[in-house]
Amino acid sequence: MPTARRPRQARAIETRRRVYEAAVAEFERSGVEAARIEDIVTAAGVSWGTFFTYFPSKDDVVLEAAIVTCAAFADACRKGLAAGSGTGVIVGNAFAALRRAAPAPGPFRDAIMRGIANQPERLSDHLGEDVPNPVLALAEVLEAGQRRGDVAAGEPPESLAAVLVHATIAAGRREAAMERAAGATQRSGLPLTVLTIKLLLRGMRPDPEPGDPREVALERAAAALRDAAEPDGPRIP
Template identity: 35%
Template sequence: MSVLREGPSRRDAQRVETRQRVFEAALAEFRRAGAASADIGAIATAAGVARGTFYFHFPTKEHVLAEVVRREERRVADGLTRFLTAPHGLGDVLGEVVRLVLATERRVGKTLFKDVLALYFSPSRPDIDEWDGHPVMVMIIEEIAQARARGEVREEADPAHSGYFFFLGLYALLATIREAKAVRAGLLAEFITATLRGLEPR
């Protein structure tokens, strides 16, 4: 009598499904309590798994946040890719990035969004610094390089450094601004203007 064995593809599918369930339960708990105060036991219960299963898929809470970063950056990159099919200038691109990032804040909620921003500045964050993990950064660097080739950006400006400084400044502003929506919008507009002015040929 032959014994049917579960193939690796079935096990892999179950692992992926379980990981997604844990991830979604973690997001709900993070939105409720914030990452620092999130209860791992509550996440495991909501996902219908043992506590150890959470740690199997996400060794730390920051690994959950890193997964949010990867997914949301891919979503922003997709939106920016569509935007770039129409005629645009560098200022338009920076403005669209800000708009898409603010849409991310609305989508994930302010509490989770603050935790995600804090991850970029955390010395203990998981390894999310590979270029292929930051598609939007790559696209912005390419746009700055193209603008430099057109003579719209000063020749000595380094596209990679300029792109990094733009995102560092944007995330720092969003993490710290407490003002009303209108004031915040004005500050972000000034930030884009200052970024462009710093890149202009002298």
């Protein structure tokens, strides 16, 4: 390859990519804390100075991995909306894209997912305007679903999206912990993340009729839950 002829900027982009990938690989192997810059620069074939030019701290690599993950999710949402796909298909594709773009299962992926789940405001600051965070990207999909009649109206799409994102990330972490646990017996049935998404999407359908006795019972249960913040709130009989 005639690297010598490449313009300087293209070479810089290529070097930066190589450094990033070496760092991600090392973080996946050793975790962020234990990873050694020494091993990253050796693997990437660059100097310490080059590493720090592109990534002033390890946190900058973590942040970039979070951005790449969120961008893949948002991109799948956008493409699904443009193609006019159904809500279930878009959501399935978006979480599949997120899973593919995220680091391999392990402490590094956990750190990314924790950041997405627990610090969405901080994440939004860094993502800028081009990459919406997953809750906002998904809220657009669910809002389109509400307009089309796929998704029950009545709840703000941002709340539905927040539930779907947080529940799925929590299920994914639990799933990974179970897989890592020594001697964990493999359960039958769907993986927890897939089960979570299926149950929530079914629950968002506009089916339930107003008079359905199960809906009435659910409303009473919901009221009791809301009141439970008060120490002597009512119980459902």
